[in-house]
Amino acid sequence: xxxxxxxxxxxxxxxxxxxxxxxxxxxxxxxxxxxxxxxxxxxxxxxxxxxxxxxxxxxxxxxxxxxxxxxxxxxxxxxxxxxxxxxxxxxxxxxxxxxxxxxxxxxxxxxxxxxxxxxxxxxxxxxxxxxxxxxxxxxxxxxxxxxxxxxxxxxxxxxxxxxxxxxxxxxxxxxxxxxxxxxxxxxxxxxxxxxxxxxxxxxxxxxxxxxxxxxxxxxxxxxxxxxxxxxxxxxxxxxxxxxxxxxxxxxxxxxxxxxxxxxxxxxxxxxxxxxxxxxxxxxxxxxxxxxxxxxxxxxxxxxxxxxxxxxxxxx
Numbered sequence: 001x002x003x004x005x006x007x008x009x010x011x012x013x014x015x016x017x018x019x020x021x022x023x024x025x026x027x028x029x030x031x032x033x034x035x036x037x038x039x040x041x042x043x044x045x046x047x048x049x050x051x052x053x054x055x056x057x058x059x060x061x062x063x064x065x066x067x068x069x070x071x072x073x074x075x076x077x078x079x080x081x082x083x084x085x086x087x088x089x090x091x092x093x094x095x096x097x098x099x100x101x102x103x104x105x106x107x108x109x110x111x112x113x114x115x116x117x118x119x120x121x122x123x124x125x126x127x128x129x130x131x132x133x134x135x136x137x138x139x140x141x142x143x144x145x146x147x148x149x150x151x152x153x154x155x156x157x158x159x160x161x162x163x164x165x166x167x168x169x170x171x172x173x174x175x176x177x178x179x180x181x182x183x184x185x186x187x188x189x190x191x192x193x194x195x196x197x198x199x200x201x202x203x204x205x206x207x208x209x210x211x212x213x214x215x216x217x218x219x220x221x222x223x224x225x226x227x228x229x230x231x232x233x234x235x236x237x238x239x240x241x242x243x244x245x246x247x248x249x250x251x252x253x254x255x256x257x258x259x260x261x262x263x264x265x266x267x268x269x270x271x272x273x274x275x276x277x278x279x280x281x282x283x284x285x286x287x288x289x290x291x292x293x294x295x296x297x298x299x300x301x302x303x304x305x306x307x308x309x310x311x312x313x314x315x
Contacts, residue, residue, distance in 0.1 A: 006214035007047035015191040045072040063295035071293040079288035094258030095289040100282035112281030124237035131241040135195040164208035167224035199234035206234035218246040219255040
């Protein structure tokens with residue numbers, strides 16, 4: 001098992017196709033998302049791949065087959081050699097994560113948590129925080145605005161997202177990170193590739209997570225929490241209930257999907273969320289990051305130059 005394996009699943013590929021992206025699966029190499037560039041150029045992104053060891057000749061063959069300027073890769077094992085064909089680029093999938101082993105008993109899981117995390121879980125229970133897990137949009141979705149009660153056939157995803165969207169906007173602003181458009185998450189939920197879980201206090205949503213189950217791994221993909229009622233510790237109970245539910249569903253690993261590097265200081269933008277995640281226990285997993293395999297060096301240099309100029313001219 002490796003973090004982000006869902007990115008190579010057929011279900012994720014189908015979701016990407018549903019939002020208009022070109023997806024190509026190449027046996028023995030991986031699933032590629034085709035990105036179009038100006039002047040008829042394009043590149044192919046293989047998230048968390050290649051899925052097997054491939055040679056330089058194989059990569060060149062794939063680049064020729066796809067008629068792309070370069071291949072954007074996220075190797076799972078070792079950093080590519082210093083071969084000039086590879087260029088380090090900005091990481092897309094998080095290169096550092098935390099995996100909690102769900103084969104442990106609930107008591108064992110609690111014992112591996114930080115004392116403060118256990119306290120906050122118990123506090124949320126005492127305060128009356130309630131957890132709802134909403135699967136199966138839109139056919140048998142249950143309306144979170146109605147306490148997860150009666151089934152709704154039409155607009156279930158829209159209702160669910162509307163009930164939590166302000167939390168995602170608050171969290172993005174607070175954490176200074178970029179959100180996908182709402183329609184992106186709506187399509188993700190409706191495709192069945194992900195599901196929504198919320199924590200409520202006094203009828204109000206105080207935390208929400210978008211989760212993905214793939215094989216034996218449950219991944220915490222996106223999370224949000226309210227600026228109000230922070231004292232009831234909703235996110236702590238939400239994750240604990242999701243971990244217990246994952247065990248019941250047969251998952252054996254809980255992937256926290258992104259933490260700061262081990263040597264990061266307190267000024268790292270992920271330091272706060274990393275402390276939160278580490279409180280639940282687990283083992284660090286580190287990956288090399290994102291690299292471009294350059295099939296056409298001169299045109300790649302021109303592409304890089306144009307990006308630099310665009311960033312300089314951007315207001």
